[in-house]
Amino acid sequence: GAGVSQSPSNKVTEKGKDVELRCDPISGHTALYWYRQSLGQGLEFLIYFQGNSAPDKSGLPSDRFSAERTGGSVSTLTIQRTQQEDSAVYLCASSLNNVYEQYFGPGTRLTVT
Amino acid sequence: GIQVEQSPPDLILQEGANSTLRCNFSDSVNNLQWFHQNPWGQLINLFYIPSGTKQNGRLSATTVATERYSLLYISSSQTTDSGVYFCAVDLFFGNEKLTFGTGTRLTIIP
Numbered sequence: 001g002a003g004v005s006q007s008p009s010n011k012v013t014e015k016g017k018d019v020e021l022r023c024d025p026i027s028g029h030t031a032l033y034w035y036r037q038s039l040g041q042g043l044e045f046l047i048y049f050q051g052n053s054a055p056d057k058s059g060l061p062s063d064r065f066s067a068e069r070t071g072g073s074v075s076t077l078t079i080q081r082t083q084q085e086d087s088a089v090y091l092c093a094s095s096l097n098n099v100y101e102q103y104f105g106p107g108t109r110l111t112v113t
Numbered sequence: 114g115i116q117v118e119q120s121p122p123d124l125i126l127q128e129g130a131n132s133t134l135r136c137n138f139s140d141s142v143n144n145l146q147w148f149h150q151n152p153w154g155q156l157i158n159l160f161y162i163p164s165g166t167k168q169n170g171r172l173s174a175t176t177v178a179t180e181r182y183s184l185l186y187i188s189s190s191q192t193t194d195s196g197v198y199f200c201a202v203d204l205f206f207g208n209e210k211l212t213f214g215t216g217t218r219l220t221i222i223p
Contacts, residue, residue, distance in 0.1 A: 031209065037154075043199065045210035056210060089154060098209040101146060101161040107154055 002026065004105035006092050012111045013082055021077045021108045025094030032075050033095075033102060034067060035059075038088035046090075049075060050098055082112045115140045115204045119214035126190055127222050134185040134217045136200030144203040145176055146211065147185050151196050159185070159198075190221045 005024045013019050025032050034046040045059040049069045060066070064083075069075040079086055089109050093102040116139040126132055136145075147159040160167050160174040162183065167174055171191075176183040187194055197218050201211040 033210065035211070042215055043201075043213035045212070048209050050209075059210065091156065093211075095209075099143065101144075101158065102211060103158060104148075104156040109154075 004092055004094050004103055006090075006105040006108050008108060009106065010109045010111075012113060015084060015112055016081055018078065018080045019082055019110065021079075021090050021110070023075045023077070023092030023094075023105060025073065025075070025092070026103060029094035029096055029103075030072065031095045031098045031100075031102075032069060033093040034075070034077050035091045035093065036088045037091060037107070041088075043091070046077070048098075079110075082110075084112050086110060087112045115142070115202060115212050117200060117202055117212055117214040119198075119200055119217050121217060122215065123218045123220075125220045125222065128190055128192060130190050130221075131186070131188045132190060132219065134187075134198050134200075134219075136183040136185070136214055138181050138183075138200075138202050140181070140204055142178065142181075142202040142204060144211070145183055146201050147174055147183070148199045148201065149194075149196050150199060150216070156199070187219075190219075192221045192223055195219055195221045 007022045032049040037043045048056040064080045067077045089107040091107045092105045095102045118137045148156045162176045164178045171188045173186045197216040199216045200214045
């Protein structure tokens with residue numbers, strides 16, 4: 001079946017602009033996660049959704065970052081007033097439930113100029 | 114928070130060689146996964162192995178939860194095995210976020 005999909009695959013934006021990143025999880029997966037991968041920080045957790053609720057937002061680096069999930073499916077990660085340090089690959093993952101194996105999408109490479 | 118250490122950080126091998134990658138973690142875990150990140154950045158699931166031993170073709174993995182380590186074995190390496198291998202764990206039941214190790218970069222030379 002279809003895996004986790006993310007869009008766009010690449011995004012170049014100017015400093016100070018807002019961006020929205022999209023994640024479509026595997027059908028039927030109730031848990032959804034956002035991570036990011038940057039050269040200096042490795043792979044780090046951002047936020048977790050169970051259904052439409054976000055019980056763990058502890059990884060969001062600042063209040064410029066927000067995420068939502070609607071209909072228990074698609075999720076969007078929004079970064080406001082982007083900064084150069086936001087440049088990274090943003091990865092989305094989903095799992096059947098919060099205790100099962102996570103599957104990752106191909107990521108969105110964000111470059112802030 | 115939980116610490117996840119992987120070794121070695123880099124490994125260069127001739128095609129056909131065998132290798133062992135190690136993952137040490139600092140606390141009890143409920144989930145442990147091994148991933149291969151290919152040159153295009155995709156994280157490919159290799160094993161979901163919070164405990165025990167699993168095999169999939171030329172790859173196998175063993176997790177000894179009581180001693181807080183996991184091993185990934187790659188036999189008869191091929192050039193397509195090149196890439197970065199990550200171990201990731203989550204700490205508590207209900208604490209769902211994966212904490213990743215820093216990875217092992219494997220390069221297979223023809």
